Amino acid sequence: MRNVQIGRLFGIPIKLDATFLLVLPLFAYLIGSRIELIVGELDGLGRAVEPSLLTGPVLPWVLGLAAALGLFAGIVLHELGHSLTAMRYGVEIESITLWIFGGIARLSEFPEDWRQELRIAIAGPIVSVLVGIGCYAIYRLIPGGNGVLSAALLFVFGYLALMNVVLAVFNMLPGFPMDGGRVLRALLARNRPYAEATQTAAEVGKGVAVLMGLLGLLAFNIILIGLAFFVYIGASAEAQQTVMKAAFEGIRVDDIMTPLDDLETVTPDVSVNALLDRMLRQRHTGYPVVDGGQVVGMVTLSDLREVDEVERDAMQVADVMTRDLLTVERRADAMSAIQELSQHDVGRLLVTDRGSVVGLLSRTDVMTAFEVIQSRAAIPRIGTGGGAPEL
Numbered sequence: 001m002r003n004v005q006i007g008r009l010f011g012i013p014i015k016l017d018a019t020f021l022l023v024l025p026l027f028a029y030l031i032g033s034r035i036e037l038i039v040g041e042l043d044g045l046g047r048a049v050e051p052s053l054l055t056g057p058v059l060p061w062v063l064g065l066a067a068a069l070g071l072f073a074g075i076v077l078h079e080l081g082h083s084l085t086a087m088r089y090g091v092e093i094e095s096i097t098l099w100i101f102g103g104i105a106r107l108s109e110f111p112e113d114w115r116q117e118l119r120i121a122i123a124g125p126i127v128s129v130l131v132g133i134g135c136y137a138i139y140r141l142i143p144g145g146n147g148v149l150s151a152a153l154l155f156v157f158g159y160l161a162l163m164n165v166v167l168a169v170f171n172m173l174p175g176f177p178m179d180g181g182r183v184l185r186a187l188l189a190r191n192r193p194y195a196e197a198t199q200t201a202a203e204v205g206k207g208v209a210v211l212m213g214l215l216g217l218l219a220f221n222i223i224l225i226g227l228a229f230f231v232y233i234g235a236s237a238e239a240q241q242t243v244m245k246a247a248f249e250g251i252r253v254d255d256i257m258t259p260l261d262d263l264e265t266v267t268p269d270v271s272v273n274a275l276l277d278r279m280l281r282q283r284h285t286g287y288p289v290v291d292g293g294q295v296v297g298m299v300t301l302s303d304l305r306e307v308d309e310v311e312r313d314a315m316q317v318a319d320v321m322t323r324d325l326l327t328v329e330r331r332a333d334a335m336s337a338i339q340e341l342s343q344h345d346v347g348r349l350l351v352t353d354r355g356s357v358v359g360l361l362s363r364t365d366v367m368t369a370f371e372v373i374q375s376r377a378a379i380p381r382i383g384t385g386g387g388a389p390e391l
């Protein structure tokens with residue numbers, strides 16, 4: 001129960017993360033308790049508001065809540081800007097989620113064509129600027145007067161005009177996972193391999209994160225420190241994913257799997273103790289369980305560990321093995337199998353060919369293959385995969 005879906009826009013599920021429910025009242029409070037300060041800053045936008053009109057036991061909190069809700073509506077529009085642009089390029093949008101640091105549009109994939117990435121990345125900040133301009137237009141059009149209503153509307157729309165532009169500017173900082181990081185990568189990818197562009201953009205992103213963290217420490221700003229951390233992690237993850245993707249470009253599951261003939265297998269009637277002995281001898285911790293030529297399950301060291309020591313002679317592999325197995329087609333790309341491994345947090349996948357098992361793909365297979373590919377590619381091939389840009 002970390003997410004709640006609150007509705008759909010253009011077919012995209014809009015979700016609230018649990019952390020958002022903390023951050024909304026916090027924002028309402030932060031705005032509501034600083035009305036006078038904010039009014040002072042909004043003076044520069046050209047319309048005078050008398051701060052004494054915006055006091056009272058309830059009004060500041062109503063304004064705080066209205067401004068915070070408006071802010072999050074602006075974030076949803078920003079994410080819709082990314083999402084609708086991505087949908088034009090056939091990318092599926094899994095969801096838009098609001099959380100403690102704003103919004104995330106979850107794309108099923110990110111196009112590696114730099115023009116598409118550039119447009120998708122920049123669409124969010126452009127929408128934010130447009131929302132800011134729209135709020136500013138409303139702010140200019142609100143009838144004057146000494147009424148509380150007019151002062152309240154000026155406050156909320158002036159605040160939203162300013163904050164949406166701030167949001168756009170902040171998002172254009174050149175660090176992953178912010179939009180500016182993607183814009184930077186897209187621009188770099190015009191004349192260099194995608195993986196290299198990612199690496200450079202990620203380094204810049206880490207630099208930005210460190211600066212933000214230092215600034216946050218100096219200013220004792222917890223939100224800034226949190227953001228810096230988030231940017232740093234995002235930059236590293238993005239770089240790692242892209243390097244993997246580039247390395248496994250054009251490689252299929254059956255290129256890196258262990259074929260069934262080379263696999264050590266076990267029958268279901270072997271006792272747990274006997275298999276433990278065998279694991280020690282072969283220094284191998286996972287076996288497909290084969291019964292009459294058919295793979296019927298998988299048994300791993302952790303399955304055996306769960307058996308009480310006194311029962312290890314009586315219990316057999318059949319009693320502890322995993323029966324519902326994750327499989328992957330032998331002709332699938334290696335990268336999709338790797339994503340499958342990490343998504344389900346499992347150590348191995350059975351490789352099938354038209355329903356029958358032909359091999360096994362383990363994390364060890366993947367890591368070994370990755371090391372070999374990297375050393376092989378270190379000569380001229382590095383990063384030629386992963387969507388080399390057309391020039």
Ligand SMILES: [Zn+2]
Pocket residue numbers: 078079082124125171179
């Ligand atoms: Zn964005």
